[in-house]
Amino acid sequence: MKSWKVxxxxxxxxxNYTPExxxxxxxxxxxxxQIYNWPYTNLSFRPTIVWCPFDTKDSNYVKMLSDAWYxxxxxxxxxxxxxxxxxxxxxDIMISNPPFWWKRQIFERALSFWKPFALLMTxxxxxxxxxxxxxxxxxxxxxMFDKRIEFSWDKxxxxxxxxxxxNLLPKQIIMEKIIR
Numbered sequence: 258m259k260s261w262k263v264x265x266x267x268x269x270x271x272x273n274y275t276p277e278x279x280x281x282x283x284x285x286x287x288x289x290x291q292i293y294n295w296p297y298t299n300l301s302f303r304p305t306i307v308w309c310p311f312d313t314k315d316s317n318y319v320k321m322l323s324d325a326w327y328x329x330x331x332x333x334x335x336x337x338x339x340x341x342x343x344x345x346x347x348x349d350i351m352i353s354n355p356p357f358w359w360k361r362q363i364f365e366r367a368l369s370f371w372k373p374f375a376l377l378m379t380x381x382x383x384x385x386x387x388x389x390x391x392x393x394x395x396x397x398x399x400x401m402f403d404k405r406i407e408f409s410w411d412k413x414x415x416x417x418x419x420x421x422x423x424n425l426l427p428k429q430i431i432m433e434k435i436i437r
Contacts, residue, residue: 275354275377279406280321282433283352283375283420286400287327291349304328308348310340311355318353341366350374350425361387364421368395373425375400380417388421396429398422404435 290302306328309318319331330345332338340355340363351374355363360382367374368391380401382388388397400420 275317276407277317277321278435278437279377279402280317282402282435283400284321284325286375286422286426287322287350287352289326306330306347306349308332308345308351309353310338310343310351311353322352344370348372351376353377357382361385361391364388364391368423373423375420375422375425377406377418378421380419382421392423395423398424398426398428399430400426401430401432402435403432 287307288305291305304327307322307330309316309322309329309331311333312318312331313333313335314331316331319329322329330348332340332343332345334340349372351367351370351372354377357379360378363376364387367376398421400422402417402419405417
């Protein structure tokens with residue numbers, strides 16, 4: 258099934274915007290540069306390339322990561338860049354707030370890239386069997402928070418969220434204080 262059918266269906270619109278105060282805590286865990294071996298020379302450095310696969314250029318992820326001097330590649334289904342079909346040629350890390358509706362398929366694809374990622378997801382998903390199966394052989398890392406996120410559509414959210422990460426954080430669980 259195509260992503261746009263889920264994102265823009267009558268009952269399951271997962272198009273929500275992450276506030277700046279929820280983007281800020283993940284930035285400090287993203288390395289500023291990547292080391293690569295240029296052929297026949299010493300090691301070289303280049304800016305970290307961050308792919309935001311569920312974001313338009315107006316997203317807080319894209320704006321704040323660009324302001325922090327990362328090279329940012331944004332892609333969004335509205336630009337005909339379906340996450341399940343599109344993949345940028347270069348990227349070091351993937352960071353975004355994906356649609357919660359297709360979480361298992363999104364995490365399966367994210368893990369298939371073998372690149373570090375941080376994807377915002379509801380903590381209630383930890384009760385599901387999917388994350389246990391997906392992260393059985395890989396270390397799930399959680400960047401957790403002392404408050405619930407307030408999405409653009411609702412100030413009375415009934416669940417808390419965390420960044421579900423792989424190969425990014427310095428330890429498996431980190432607790433952060435949210436400053437609004």
